Amino acid sequence: DVKVTQSSRYLVKRTGEKVFLECVQDMDHENMFWYRQDPGLGLRLIYFSYDVKMKEKGDIPEGYSVSREKKERFSLILESASTNQTSMYLCASRRGNTGELFFGEGSRLTVL
Amino acid sequence: DAKTTQPPSMDCAEGRAANLPCNHSTISGNEYVYWYRQIHSQGPQYIIHGLKNNETNEMASLIITEDRKSSTLILPHATLRDTAVYYCIVRVENSGYALNFGKGTSLLVTP
Numbered sequence: 487d488v489k490v491t492q493s494s495r496y497l498v499k500r501t502g503e504k505v506f507l508e509c510v511q512d513m514d515h516e517n518m519f520w521y522r523q524d525p526g527l528g529l530r531l532i533y534f535s536y537d538v539k540m541k542e543k544g545d546i547p548e549g550y551s552v553s554r555e556k557k558e559r560f561s562l563i564l565e566s567a568s569t570n571q572t573s574m575y576l577c578a579s580r581r582g583n584t585g586e587l588f589f590g591e592g593s594r595l596t597v598l
Numbered sequence: 599d600a601k602t603t604q605p606p607s608m609d610c611a612e613g614r615a616a617n618l619p620c621n622h623s624t625i626s627g628n629e630y631v632y633w634y635r636q637i638h639s640q641g642p643q644y645i646i647h648g649l650k651n652n653e654t655n656e657m658a659s660l661i662i663t664e665d666r667k668s669s670t671l672i673l674p675h676a677t678l679r680d681t682a683v684y685y686c687i688v689r690v691e692n693s694g695y696a697l698n699f700g701k702g703t704s705l706l707v708t709p
Binding site for chain 2: 490521526527528545576578586588589590591592
């Protein structure tokens with residue numbers, strides 16, 4: 487089975503802290519994605535990557551950066567966390583441009 | 599990608615068929631219809647997708663109207679574990695890399 491693993495299910499951070507959210511997939515997928523999910527707003531795409539060291543902005547990239555140094559790992563970075571970044575963060579992967587997305591279990595981040 | 603419209607919520611009795619509608623009146627000829635669902639506190643899960651023909655798999659059936667302006671996801675015998683938010687998405691294959699999720703339909707299956 488395809489597995490997408492997010493490093494932390496729950497995190498609590500303080501305003502201004504640097505936050506790393508890690509995502510690892512074990513199926514050699516080229517494409518990886520970071521979404522955030524907020525009540526009433528659905529899933530919104532932050533960043534995606536279609537290859538190692540490649541990245542593209544999604545709909546809401548402000549306040550975030552990403553890193554894809556290895557094919558299996560896609561990291562989301564909050565350089566200086568703010569309270570409006572409190573959210574559920576979801577990582578996903580997909581082989582190529584077609585077919586289904588495989589999601590991780592999510593990381594619920596609270597910024598105080 | 600074409601925009602989709604789904605009802606915000608629906609109820610269904612356990613054991614009955616759940617029929618979840620989706621309108622995509624601006625769909626273009628090369629856009630596929632995808633369905634995902636998200637059970638509480640989990641990541642979304644792929645269900646099914648199709649272009650113009652009806653599709654069926656072990657989870658559900660997808661019925662797409664002849665003009666392709668709407669579709670229906672059918673869960674033939676809903677169980678309590680099917681309580682989830684269901685997302686309908688339309689997308690051109692090979693057009694890019696991301697699926698844009700909307701707000702979906704919250705399905706409640708009741709005993």
